[in-house]
């Protein structure tokens with residue numbers, strides 16, 4: 001099939017490259033000329049495992065990028081809207097880019113004689129496809145959705161860093177459509193897939209995406225609550241959750257307690273769902289608490305640190321890990337941000353290390369010290385904080401070079417056995 005992808009962020013680029021690898025003709029559109037150039041040169045504008053290989057194999061063949069909507073819509077039969085949906089200052093979803101993309105596509109549908117399907121892939125609050133994207137498409141094209149062109153909603157469930165793998169091997173595919181013809185076109189794109197395909201209306205598809213992320217975030221905050229109790233009772237919460245996760249109704253995943261969740265999705269999507277609930281006059285207590293528990297975890301870590309280093313003024317504190325999770329350079333909503341903020345507020349000297357994310361954190365905290373190895377960060381430190389679950393931290397053994405070997409572990413990365421350190425796990 002001929003596909004156009006609007007937006008070359010991590011969802012758009014991965015979706016485009018993966019659809020190309022499945023044998024489709026793909027055109028990616030972006031307003032950023034550098035991204036377009038980079039895609040056409042076979043260089044991914046973002047880092048994702050396996051993406052470079054796909055771009056190299058397909059760029060210039062059945063995958064290309066353009067700044068030109070006319071070109072993209074004229075030469076495709078289906079368009080995927082993959083633009084960002086950030087949170088605005090009031091905590092509500094900002095649909096500006098979805099509106100712009102819908103308008104731009106709609107204007108090109110005006111003179112198009114063949115049937116075209118427009119699919120929202122961006123994460124949008126329920127009813128957005130039906131009540132925001134569709135009316136704009138209709139107005140801009142002067143045509144009727146469900147008759148002259150089709151509209152659908154096909155959420156992504158891609159983890160950063162594992163997005164290519166997740167696209168090719170999903171647990172399920174959700175296809176939302178308000179008319180069967182559009183839904184059938186979208187479904188045909190996933191012909192070879194073995195996983196369950198769920199066909200629903202667009203607002204149900206939108207809700208499935210939010211509830212999936214909200215539920216995963218809830219599992220983490222729940223595990224943090226349990227961990228905070230376990231810590232006080234001298235119980236290893238990881239053993240507890242291992243036992244709990246063996247119940248097939250619960251599953252062993254996303255039960256790791258620690259500093260909490262960050263990233264571009266969980267905090268934003270839980271907030272947007274709370275905001276949408278408020279629009280329909282409902283206050284979701286559980287979801288609000290999920291965010292509260294998450295915001296509380298960095299403070300718990302600071303409290304533990306102050307038990308061992310009561311006065312942080314001028315103390316050299318090593319922060320290991322700046323990315324919101326391992327294997328990414330993304331620091332959006334990283335738990336390291338509030339941790340460093342609190343350390344600086346107490347007058348500490350922060351020395352930070354991350355294998356990939358330092359250059360981004362420099363924009364948030366330009367005046368702290370950044371070093372190239374974890375060993376360097378530990379040198380002469382009065383304490384060390386582990387903020388990200390990078391595998392390399394498991395092998396650390398240079399704690400002897402610290403001024404005081406105080407280790408506060410926010411991710412259960414350090415095994416204190418035989419290390420001669422003062423060790424505190426945040427929840428264990």
Ligand code: UDX
Nearest residue numbers: 157158159160220254255256260261262263265324325
């Ligand atoms: C998430 C969803 O997993 C994905 O399906 C969705 O489409 C986008 O959002 P991502 O943000 O890339 O993906 O990261 P993920 O691997 O899910 O981790 C999110 C955060 O939760 C990280 O900060 C991680 O450290 C934290 N986490 C994860 C925990 O604190 N405990 C866990 O058990 C698992």
